[in-house]
Amino acid sequence: MPWTPIVDAPTPVHALERLSRHLGSEVWIKRDDKTSSIYGGNKPRKLEFLLGEALARGYKTLVTGGGIGTNHGLATAIFGRRLGFRVVLGLFKQPVTAHVRKSLLLYHAYGAELFFVNNLLSALWRFHVTERLRRRDAYFIPGGGSSPVGVLGYVDAGLELAMQVERKELPRPKAIYLAVGTGGTMAGLVLGLRLAGLRIRVVGVQVAPRLLANPRISLRLARKALKLMRRHDRTVPDLDLTQADMLIDASYYGAGYGHPTNGARRALSLMAKTEEIELDGTYTAKALSGLLHQVRSEGEKGPVLFWNTFNSVDLSPMADRVEPGLLPEAFHRFFEGGLVE
Ligand SMILES: Cc1ncc(COP(=O)(O)O)c(C=O)c1O
Incomplete structure (x- = not known):
């Protein structure tokens, strides 16, 4: 299948020893924050297949989008431009944090063209209707990179973890925890683990609206990826996946996408204090x-595995080179006023 190398695989796994001692429970981490030394997190895995397909089909322009702080948009700009694509991002409003401001500067620094859409629903309309009519020669990547092709990146990740368990780099986890935004990461991981013959409970924590982050969508993505x-x-087995395989817990979502919760603030600070690993408030x-x-x-008592999907490469020096005034005018207002902490 079309594929282009981006990820430094396998990403490390290790015990979180100080956090485990603090909790009295064995907690491990999968370091997908280190999928690439250029820009890590969960997006590079999806882009290996997405950009591979766009290259194989001869596309020159990529169109995608998300909230104004979208990590997927940033990853697409970084790796897409490196491979010679024109990258267009449609962005809608979310709470303005320091991370959001930095992301906006970085889209520009990496050469993406930006347009603003009012909200998620208008973004979906523009993505699925108007932009497709206007840009018939572009490769459209759904938000979060969650198409059946993008999901293959996390099938790979599931197989990779199974290999690490087999090599005894980590004990077989009783459960895996990860953030669910558009559902592709969860879909691929569940599918990859099942293909490897590992039945591990994967718990998705909902971080985006239920319209996107729900078991039905993840199941559909997993089934379509398997069909692909x-x-x-034909030697790939036909697995019987059901909604029960896609456990998505809505209890930690709070007021909405990108809205901080007290639980998330505490988790972020505990991880920083015990393990010096930086997390983000949205995912x-x-x-x-x-x-x-x-x-x-x-x-x-564990072992449980925390799947870190957030990029840990510091791109601040690139962001510092960009003046907010260089962005299209629709985005200037996000640099005025206070920040959500
Ligand atoms: C840091 C981070 N973690 C998790 C996710 C969720 O992944 P998915 O959209 O595949 O559910 C995203 C993107 O949406 C992300 O940027």
Whole structure:
């Protein structure tokens, strides 16, 4: 299948020893924050297949989008431009944090063209209707990179973890915790683990609106990705996946996408204090707050695995080179006034 190398795989796994001692429970981490030394997190895995397909089909322009702080948009700009694509991002409003401001500067620094859409629904309309009519020669990547092709990146990740368990780099986890935004990461991981013959409970922590982050969407993505694989290779087994395989917990979501929660603030600071690993408030801190709550309330002794999907490469020097005034005017207002902490 079309594919282009981006990820430094396998990403490390290790015990979080100080956090485990603090909790009295064995917690491990999968360091997908280190998927690439250029820009890490969960997006490079999806882009290996997405950009591979766009290259193979001869596309020159990529169109995608998300909230104004979208990590997927940034990853697409970084790796897409490196591979010679024109990159267009449609962005809608979310709470303005320091991370959001930095992301906006970085889209510009990496040469993406930006347009503003009012909200998620208008973004979906423009993405699925108007932009497709206007840009018939562009490769459209859904938000979060969650198409059946993008999901293959996390099928790979599931197989990679199974290999690490087999090599005894980590004990077989009783459960895996990760953030669910557009559902592709969860879909691929569940599918990859099942293809490797590992039945591990994967707990998705909802961090985006239910319209996107729900078991039905993840299941549909996993089934479509499996169908795609079987179309290329009939030796891939036809698995029976159901909604029960896509556990998505809404308890740690708070007031909305990008809205901080107290649990996430505490999780973020505990991880920084015990392990010196930086999480983000929108995705990974909410996922860790779910893990911490389960471990504490259920007395779960582990081992449990926390899947870190947030990039840990510091791109501040690139962001510092950009003046906000260089962005299209619609985005200037996000640099005025206070920040959400
Ligand atoms: C840091 C981070 N973690 C997790 C996710 C969620 O992944 P998915 O959209 O595949 O559910 C995203 C993107 O959406 C992300 O940027």
